[in-house]
Amino acid sequence: MSVPGPTSAAEPGRLRLRVRGAVQGVGFRPYVHGLATRHRLGGFVANDADGVVIEVEGDGIAEFVEALPRQTPPLARIDDIAVERVAAMSSRDFCIGASIGGRVTTRIVPDAATCEACLAELFDPGSRFHLYPFVNCTHCGPRFTIAERLPYDRATTAMKRFPLCEACRQDYENPLGRRFHAEAISCPCCGPRLSHGIDDIAATLAAGGIVAIKGLGGYQLLCDARDEQAVQRLRARKQRDGKPFAVMLASVDAASEVAEIDLTERALLEHVARPIVLSKSRHHLAPSVAPGLARIGVMLPVAPLHHLLFHALRAHVCKTAWALVCTSANPSGEPLLTDDDEAQATLHDIADLIVTHDRDIVIRADDSVVAIVAGAPSFIRRARGYVPEPIRLARAVPPMLAVGAHLKATVTVTRGDEAFVSQHLGDLDTTQAIRFFEETVQHLTSILDVAPVAIAHDMHPDMASTRFAHGRGLPTLSVQHHHAHAASVMAEHGLTGPALALVLDGYGYGSDGGAWGGELLSCDGAGFRRLGHLAPLKMPGGDRAAREPWRMAAAVLHDLDRGTEIGTRFDDQSQARHMPMLLDRADGPVTTSAGRLFDAVAGLLGVGAVQSYEGEAAMKLEALVRETTTLDHGWTIADGVLSLRPLLAHLASDRLDVAEAAGLFHGTLAAACVDWITMASRATGIGTLVLSGGCFVNAHLSAQIVRGCRAAGFDALLPRRLPPNDGGLSLGQAWAAGLHLVRNENLSGEIV
Amino acid sequence: LSHGAGGRAMAQLIAGLFHEAFGNEWLARGNDQSAFDVAAGRMVMTTDGYVVSPLFFPGGNIGSLAVHGTVNDIAMAGARPLYLSASFIIEEGFAFADLKRIADAMGEAARAAGIAIITGDTKVVERGKADGVFISTAGVGVLPEGLDLSADKARPGDRVLLSGSLGDHGVAIMSKRQNLTFDTEIVSDSASLHDLVADMVAAGGQGIRLMRDPTRGGLAATMNEIAQQSNLGFRLLEEAIPVKPAVAAACELLGLDPLHVANEGKLVAVVAPEVADAVLAAMTRHPLGRDAADIGEAVADDHRFVQMATSFGGGRIVDWLSGEQLPRIC
Ligand SMILES: [Fe+3]
Ligand SMILES: [Mg+2]
Ligand SMILES: [Zn+2]
Ligand SMILES: [Zn+2]
Structure with a gap:
């Protein structure tokens, strides 16, 4: 990005900047206002259909343009800035304009963990948000999980039932504040209410009880992770055999007591997405938390409620820092619960206390799970905190829907050169999971305002996703499972091919009907060849x-x-x-x-x-x-x-x-x-190589293959923005099918 | 058996074999067709082809299967079967003795069912053009007054009754085909069900909405077909579905879900809740319905899902497979 033509005091001029990316509902306009005012510029900033439009004039233009992408608010992501020179209007003041209507092409950002400023207010007795479990601002709080559709404003979110009180309205309308157009804001006067007092919840946990709480993306179950009996009780009641539980801790220091946290892991733990991070266990917790495993999933508090809980737990004796098992509240194999009545009905046998509130969860999202693999973060499950952040593709493709496979399902919707991969949907074995899958297709196409022209699916004839694809009345394209695994990694790394792909996977229906799973492919554009x-x-x-x-x-x-x-x-x-x-x-x-x-x-x-x-x-x-x-x-x-x-x-x-x-x-x-x-x-x-397939969640295998390839003289690309397992499949299907559509008139068929 | 030369002698030989095995007055007259009296009321007609491999299996062979299958297709309408036709495509070189075993089994099955095979045809084709023997049958029967069973008649709240254990036929065939032997021999359940059906109709009358025999694709395919045709869903109870221990063990070894395995002597009935107990009692009194069970209910569902209820009230989906049971776990 550069400023066209010389800008000098002699030729003040006026610039129009069009900013695209995640720039709405994240405090971007107040940020621009502050920056422009600091540089003594006149003009305005407003939202429009493409993102944000800014016009500035004054002496400090060059510095302003230079600084604009540098200090953006925490949740903002700039994709690009187009700059053009327009006629000067001698504006002296800088103001924030109203939104300029039109077709919606901006996006909703992921949910974000409570920011430092809100946290300070949460524990400030002088603040109106003191101990308020729903405090948030434009830098933090729920987004994706409360959004019904675009445009993202209060009337289209779960907050529509809560009219703003006078104090909140002032915050909402103050262009200089952290809550200017913070669609989810509320305070104890006007906002949602929690069903139980924090001290009661903490007391139940401290007494070894199991507590269900309504989290950002769904109900969660908590219990004391140092209390073996409590953990075993949770396993028995949830009918979950050996599968490991994640634990939540109040701080990185506390997390370091239960796991060996290195610098990369620390950064991940503290990321606004607050994923579960798999780290080397010190085996200090109850043995039933993660039986037989070397790594343990740890996470830091996400929402104000979590912070309040740890705060209240301080009143209860604990040998070291409190560690809480934190697992999704759902019967084994079924999607996370979000509906309050359903939660009451299902969880009363599992939880000793069910903590709820009256802010609806519009769309469920599990906690994301990340591990460090070959020196960098790698997803095991991508959901809350990352969805619906798009993957930028190497080129635009027609609007596609891709429906994944059967396990760890996700769906992908493309819009131009962006691919939006849904949150983890689970395994499509149950009626509930299939309904969640269908809701997600509906929600994702709705919040993106996209009408797909074709549906990409797995070659397997008997998957619910395949059946769904064939029942929509749209052209369908089948993509071989391991080709899709490879294409997923190519898509996120901006590759169209040719590339070699080593796919080490469990099972996928082969082009010959066989049970494939350890495949060496060469991929080019929409096609692939099985080399071995x-x-x-x-x-x-x-x-x-x-x-x-x-x-x-x-x-x-x-x-x-x-x-x-x-x-x-x-x-x-x-x-x-x-x-x-x-x-x-x-x-x-x-x-x-x-x-x-x-x-x-x-x-x-x-x-x-x-x-x-x-x-x-x-x-x-x-x-x-x-x-x-x-x-x-x-x-x-x-x-x-x-x-x-x-x-x-x-x-x-x-x-x-x-x-x-x-x-x-x-x-x-x-x-x-x-x-x-x-x-x-x-x-x-x-010479280009991509690695994919479920086996690459294995850190030893991944690290050794990457190291070996490097020694042999070429780089191996691992999936970084999506999981290597079937959670990344829908992106690959969308990319392969999208490239196929770009090059072929023929809408339906098999991609080979 | 040979094809081509000596055709006339061969045809006579084969015709003689069938006449002897099926032994009835119609065939004895030696016409290209047979005449019979038309009953008053409504008749049903059905046709089916049999291509089973192996041709001989524990509990029967392709001949008995052809009779049972066609009798059952008539019986599933609630009708009483009367007459069958049979057409044979025989591969050149097929052993005469084997053909006789098949014909004898057919004759015996027909007599046991109280019906007659009154017309037929045979063709011998070149080696490789058939796999041993293929049989096509057609059958006619008469419906009791006022009965109109149909797969689009299920209503939410209806009960699902199953006449006995699942998977016996499919597993017997598979074991034989793949040379697997188990401690307990698994025997096909191939049988004619019209007698059982008559008892059920007597007990349930028009409260019986529909009946089906879960043959190819097993109970899973049948329930999904009914769900589609009746535009509703089913909720089945896994514990209620009978499977013989030997069959369950074989399915476990082979990685098969008994719900998808074929049966040839079982039926599933969807009945109004008011008559469910009476029909079930009639079933369990009949030797072919000894293990009959109420296995679930029809539910309103725009997705038309067939689900296996879990203790949480949720449901694992019982799929409709396009062919064999493929893996899914990645
Ligand atoms: Fe896979
Ligand atoms: Mg039939
Ligand atoms: Zn905040
Ligand atoms: Zn308020």
């Missing part, structure tokens, strides 16, 4: 094998001609003695899955025969790794097929130390992949 895959393994019992790693271990033993060991190795499994018979079949299902390979190794090493939650075996295997090592001649590559048979034979034969074996598996798999990629790169001449 992992050597197929039998998958006895289909999805059963994904839940029961011992089955994959049995398949490996059978493949190694050691099927006779299956019965004795897995004598606690009732089906083990029948397994050789099943594996002897010539026509049984096979898979090239990398996820199932992890399961097989976990099964062989006795890490877990049966999983109580998805990814448990692989996570426990990862948790065992102390250092990664490589087995010489541990793999072979022929005709693009990577076989780890020698490694598997080694892991199956020796009575190895499990930690050592886990390290050997991770290191050898990574080295084999680097070898595989290097060969493919040489053969194709393609």
Whole structure:
């Protein structure tokens, strides 16, 4: 951005700046007003259909333009600024104009954690917001979760039921204040009310009780994370077996007592999105919080209510800092509860106290989960705090809707060169999840004001998302699962191809109908080619094998001609003695899955025969790794097929130390992949590489492959703005299908 | 069996085989068609093709299956089956003895059901043009006065009754096909259900909205079809659905959901809540309905979801699959 022509005192002139990005409802106009006034400029600032328009004249124009993008309010994001010279009008004063109407193309920003200024007011006895659990301003508070549609103003949010009191109105109308057009503001006089006193809630928690609270994006369940009995009670009541819980702590210092927090993690914890950050556990909490795992999910307070709770808990004795289990309040497998009546009905068996309030949650959003992978943040689940921030694409595509796959579902809507990926929607197994999915499509297209021209979906014929896509009366495009995984990473890194893609994943319906999952692809534009895959393994019992790693271990033993060991190795499994018979079949299902390979190794090493939650075996295997090592001649590559048979034979034969074996598996798999990629790169001449698929949430595997690629002379790009698992799939579908539409007249079909 | 040369001799041989096996007055007259008296009231007619592999399985073969299947399609209207036709496409080289076993099983099944196969046809095709034997059957039956069962008649609040355990036929076929042996042999449930249906109609009359036999695609496909046609949803109770332990174990091994596995001797009825108990009692008194159970209810639902109720009142969706049970877990 530069100022056209010379600007000098001799030629004052007037500039019009058009600012695009997340610039509405975030305190941008007061910011511009302050900046212009400081530089003694005349003119105005106003919202319009594209964002914000500013006109300035006066001596300090150049400095103003220079400073504008530098000190923006915390929630503002500038995409670009267009500058043009207009006729001077000799304005002396600078004023804030009303919004200029027109078609809505601006956006709603994500929900943000309570800012420092609001926090100060929360605990200031002199403030009208003292101890008020709904304090917020243009720099913080709810946004996405209370917005019904555009334009974003109070009348289209959950705050419409709360008319402003006089004090709030003054704040709302004061262009110089932090609450100028803060659509969600309220105070104890005029705002929502909490159903219970903070001290009562704290007392219940301190006594080992389970408390449900209505959070930003849905109900949450809290209990004392140091009280093993309380945590076990929560597990039993929520019917949740081994899946880890996240914990909330009052501060980074408190978090550092339960996990090893490095600087990158600290920055993540303190980010306005307040994600759950997976960090190395010190194992100081109740063992049932995250059984058998090396990492623990920690987060800091998000909303004023959380701050108030920790404040009130200080009155109760605690050995060290208070740590609260903080988990979404939902029956296992179902979406987060947001409806008050439903919450009462469902949670009264789970929670000892249900804390609610009368501000509706318009759209649910789970807590986001992030971990540091290969030196930078990587999503495991992207939801509250990040949605609906767009991904900027390398080029504009026709308006698309992409519906993801089946697990960890998200949907994506494109608008020009922006892709909006929905919050994590969960698994589409239940009627509730499918309704949430449908609501989200409706909400997202509505807040973006977009009418999609086509729907992209997975190739799998029997997914609820596929069925949804075919029931809309719009042209549909099917995108192969692993192609979509690859395209997702390409989309966020602004790539159109050609690129190599290493997709290490669980399962996806292959172009040939097979069970794909460990794939080496070359992608270019809307198309892809399967360069290679992992050597197929039998998958006895289909999805059963994904839940029961011992089955994959049995398949490996059978493949190694050691099927006779299956019965004795897995004598606690009732089906083990029948397994050789099943594996002897010539026509049984096979898979090239990398996820199932992890399961097989976990099964062989006795890490877990049966999983109580998805990814448990692989996570426990990862948790065992102390250092990664490589087995010489541990793999072979022929005709693009990577076989780890020698490694598997080694892991199956020796009575190895499990930690050592886990390290050997991770290191050898990574080295084999680097070898595989290097060969493919040489053969194709393609030097760009993207990594994707659910296995890349594994920090050891990701770090080793990235390091190996770097040593081999090329950069490997990991997903950074979306999860590598199926949560990122809808973006890839939208990008591949969008590029297809750009180049083809034909609206429907299969992208190959 | 051979194709082409010597066709006439061969045709006579085959015709003789069927005449003997089906043994009835109509076939004995040797016409290209058979005449019978038309009953008063309403008749039903159905047709079906049978292409099962393997042809012989525990509990029956393609011949008995062809009779049971067609009898059941007639019975699901609440009708009494009367006459069947049968057409055979036979692959060249098929063993005469095997064809005789099939024909005998058909004759026996027809006699047991009190019906007659009164017309038929055979064709022998070149090797590779068929897989052993294919059978096409058609059947006619008569409806009791005033009965009009149809898949669009379910109403919210109606009960869903299932006549017995799920998955026996599909698992028997699969085990045989894939050479799997279990401690307890799994036997197909293939049977004619018209007698059971007659008892149900006597007990429930017009309170019976509809009946279906959950064959290919299993109970899941059937319930989804009804949901579509009646424009409502179903809420089923997993614990209430009978599955034999041996079948459950085999399904567990193979990774199959018994809800999607085929049955050939079971029916599902949607009945008005007032008659549900009476119909269920009539079912459990009949040998083919011994394990009958009330497995759920029809509910108003614009999504037409078939769901398995959980203890939380929510529901796992029971899908309608386009083919085999594919994995989904990524
Ligand atoms: Fe995937
Ligand atoms: Mg039929
Ligand atoms: Zn604030
Ligand atoms: Zn107020």
